[in-house]
Amino acid sequence: MRTTNLMVAVAAAVLAAGCATSGGPRSNESIEITETKSAYRLSVPVSQLALTLPRGNWSRKDKSALGGGTANPRYFYFEDAKEESLILSGWFEPDRLFSGSAAKQWERDAAGLKRTKLPQPVNVAFEKIGGWDTVLYDQVFSGAVSSHLRAHWVQAGTWIDIHISTTSDSSSAENRKKLRALLRGISVVEKGSGCPSARCSAQRAADAPRALALNGP
Numbered sequence: 594m595r596t597t598n599l600m601v602a603v604a605a606a607v608l609a610a611g612c613a614t615s616g617g618p619r620s621n622e623s624i625e626i627t628e629t630k631s632a633y634r635l636s637v638p639v640s641q642l643a644l645t646l647p648r649g650n651w652s653r654k655d656k657s658a659l660g661g662g663t664a665n666p667r668y669f670y671f672e673d674a675k676e677e678s679l680i681l682s683g684w685f686e687p688d689r690l691f692s693g694s695a696a697k698q699w700e701r702d703a704a705g706l707k708r709t710k711l712p713q714p715v716n717v718a719f720e721k722i723g724g725w726d727t728v729l730y731d732q733v734f735s736g737a738v739s740s741h742l743r744a745h746w747v748q749a750g751t752w753i754d755i756h757i758s759t760t761s762d763s764s765s766a767e768n769r770k771k772l773r774a775l776l777r778g779i780s781v782v783e784k785g786s787g788c789p790s791a792r793c794s795a796q797r798a799a800d801a802p803r804a805l806a807l808n809g810p
Contacts, residue, residue, distance in 0.1 A: 621638035622638070622639055623667065624666060624667045624668065624684075630648070634646075636685070640751040641751060642782070642783060645780045645782075647778045649673070652673075656670045656682075679758075679759045680757070682756050684753075685752070711732060715731050715732070716765055723777060724748075725744040725746055726746075728743045729772070737760050738764065740760075740765055740768030740769050741758040742756070742776060757772050759771060
């Protein structure tokens with residue numbers, strides 16, 4: 594299973610390569626992760642968004658040695674301390690780098706996976722899960738199914754891309770149920786607004802001029 598997990602990590606690096614940007618990072622462009630007893634809070638100073646990941650059994654790992662997009666200063670990677678095949682990774686990027694939908698982004702990612710020697714994706718499906726635009730797929734290894742969920746959140750000029758995967762002898766349906774549940778537990782808000790969605794923040798922006806007109810300068 595360890596070999597399979599390494600291959601999955603390499604696959605994550607291949608997908609992360611698509612987020613690599615040129616030039617050295619400024620201090621306000623690198624991922625910041627704060628830890629509490631119940632959660633991890635992830636953000637980039639120049640971004641308006643903050644992501645909260647329930648702590649669970651997640652443990653942060655440094656995978657920059659894999660190269661490619663994993664060396665991106667906005668990349669993050671977690672492994673489950675009790676289930677080593679359960680991996681969560683991703684990054685924060687400007688929304689201009691997002692292709693517009695999970696389906697369009699998948700075309701680029703699938704092309705990258707085709708250039709590897711890894712098992713090719715099967716059972717590809719697109720779903721909306723909360724505010725996330727997602728694609729799910731499987732890779733079949735000898736005696737195990739590796740199920741993946743790629744989730745995209747675009748709001749306030751920021752694109753958050755999350756990749757959750759698990760490799761087990763369970764069925765694809767069971768694996769995907771677990772991945773969906775993990776994604777639903779993750780929240781995204783605009784800093785200082787308490788708004789968990791684009792609709793909320795848009796409503797607040799619309800209400801601001803009305804409040805000024807009613808209350809005066």
